[in-house]
Amino acid sequence: MIDHLVSIIMPSYNSSRFISQSIESVVSQTYTDWELLITDDCSTDDTCDIVRKYAETDNRIKLFKLSQNSGAGVARNNSIQQAKGRYIAFLDSDDLWQPTKLEKQINFLKTNGYQFCHSYTLVVDDNNKAVGLNKKPYRVSFNSTKLINYIGTSSVLYDTKDIGKFYMRPIRRRQDFALWLNILQKTKYAYCIPEPLFIYRYTPNSLSSKKFKLLKYHIEVYQQALGYSKIHASLLFYCLSLPCFVFKKTAEKLREFFYKQDNRELQKFLK
Numbered sequence: 601m602i603d604h605l606v607s608i609i610m611p612s613y614n615s616s617r618f619i620s621q622s623i624e625s626v627v628s629q630t631y632t633d634w635e636l637l638i639t640d641d642c643s644t645d646d647t648c649d650i651v652r653k654y655a656e657t658d659n660r661i662k663l664f665k666l667s668q669n670s671g672a673g674v675a676r677n678n679s680i681q682q683a684k685g686r687y688i689a690f691l692d693s694d695d696l697w698q699p700t701k702l703e704k705q706i707n708f709l710k711t712n713g714y715q716f717c718h719s720y721t722l723v724v725d726d727n728n729k730a731v732g733l734n735k736k737p738y739r740v741s742f743n744s745t746k747l748i749n750y751i752g753t754s755s756v757l758y759d760t761k762d763i764g765k766f767y768m769r770p771i772r773r774r775q776d777f778a779l780w781l782n783i784l785q786k787t788k789y790a791y792c793i794p795e796p797l798f799i800y801r802y803t804p805n806s807l808s809s810k811k812f813k814l815l816k817y818h819i820e821v822y823q824q825a826l827g828y829s830k831i832h833a834s835l836l837f838y839c840l841s842l843p844c845f846v847f848k849k850t851a852e853k854l855r856e857f858f859y860k861q862d863n864r865e866l867q868k869f870l871k
Contacts, residue, residue: 601684601685601686601760601761602684602685602686603686604633604686605633605634605635605684605685605686605687606631606633606634606635606685606686606687606688606689606702606706606757607634607635607637607679607680607682607683607684607685607687607688607689608626608634608635608636608637608689608690608691609637609676609679609680609683609688609689609690609691610622610636610637610638610639610679610690610691610692610693611638611639611640611641611672611675611676611679611692611693612638612639612640612641612643612647612648612651612675612693613640613641613642613643613647613669613672613675613693614643614644614645614647615643615645615647615693615694616643616645616646616647616650617694618693618694618801619647619650619651619693619694620650620654621696622691622692622693622694622695622696623636623651623654623661625691625696625697625698625699625799626691626697627654627658628699629697629699629700629701629702629703630699630700630702630703631700631702631703631706634660634685634689634702635660635661635662635683635684635685636660636661636662636691637662637664637679637682637683638651638661638662638663638664638679638693639663639664639665639666639675639676639678639679640663640664640665640666640675641666641669641670641671641672641674641675642665642666642667642668642669647693648663648665651663662682664678664679664682666678671772671775672692672775673768673769673770673771673772673775674768674770676690676768676775677767677768680765680766680767680768681767683765685760686759686760686761687706687709687757687758687759687760688756688757688758688760688765688766689702689705689756689757690753690754690756690776691754692753692754694801695754695798695799695800695801696724696798696799696801697754697797697798697799698795698796698797698798698799700797701719701797701798702757704793704795704797705717705719705757705793705797706757708791708793709757709759712791714759714787714789714791715758715759715762715763715786715787716756716757716758716759716783716784716787716789716790716791717756717757717758717790717791717792717793718736718750718751718752718755718756718757718790718791718792718793718798719736719752719755719792719793719794719795719796719797719798720733720734720735720736720755720792720793720794720795720796720797720798721733721734721736721752721755721796721798721799721800722734722796722798722799722800723799723800723801723802724799724800724801724802725801725802726801728801731802732802732852733796734752734800734852735794736750736751736792736794737750737792738791738792738794739789739790739791739792740784740789740790740792741784741788741789742781742784742785742788745780745781745784745790746781746822746826746836746841747836747840747841747844748841748844748845748848749777749780750792750848751776751780751790752798752800753776754798754800755797755798756780758783758787763783763786763787766779766782766783767779769782769821769824769825770824771817771820771821771824772817773817773820774817774818774820774821777818777821778821778824778825781821781825781826782825818833818837818841819833819834819837820833822836822837
């Protein structure tokens with residue numbers, strides 16, 4: 601483990617449209633002690649060629665390729681296994697970071713003695729126009745996150761020094777949700793920086809845009825990550841988690857509606 605190094609975990613699959621922007625947002629970080637570990641999940645477009653060009657000019661960027669298509673969780677695990685840094689961060693290949701993202705998060709952890717943090721999320725469309733701002737509670741726990749997940753994957757940074765590395769569960773969907781629950785079992789809390797350090801690109805066909813379709817996988821997460829019985833997992837999901845999710849999404853949509861009426865608050869974060 602290298603003490604000041606941040607290992608950035610990025611899976612890729614047919615990501616050629618946006619991956620250059622994602623990589624550029626890492627290269628532009630004010631905190632420069634990082635490695636970007638990209639594991640490609642058998643892309644059929646020119647994603648790997650794009651990544652290789654960056655890796656040829658910056659030795660902090662490394663490309664790995666899976667031998668068969670296995671999903672984002674397996675791709676992330678491969679990068680986590682290769683990671684040498686004390687800190688682990690995640691960035692999906694169509695998302696972006698603000699330039700001060702790593703610097704502010706590391707200072708936040710060190711100043712407060714925290715181990716696990718994330719941030720607000722700025723939502724943009726295909727043309728990088730801001731369309732929403734997702735605010736999060738300052739502190740979430742294991743029990744609260746079981747019911748509703750406020751932690752955006754590309755906003756996460758955690759310190760492995762005392763708690764070690766964590767790997768994604770071998771499930772096809774919602775591995776990130778399972779990972780946060782497992783980390784929270786050790787850290788108790790995740791803390792949120794009240795700034796949109798992470799920029800999430802909403803595209804109609806993206807996996808993470810189809811939130812309702814992914815909900816059914818929560819039951820599998822409760823069973824595999826937490827060891828709950830199917831009955832326990834189903835009751836938790838239908839009676840508590842699902843109503844909380846509907847409330848959260850309704851609140852987000854209302855905020856997006858009002859932001860669209862006056863987009864100035866959002867656009868300032870893209871300057």
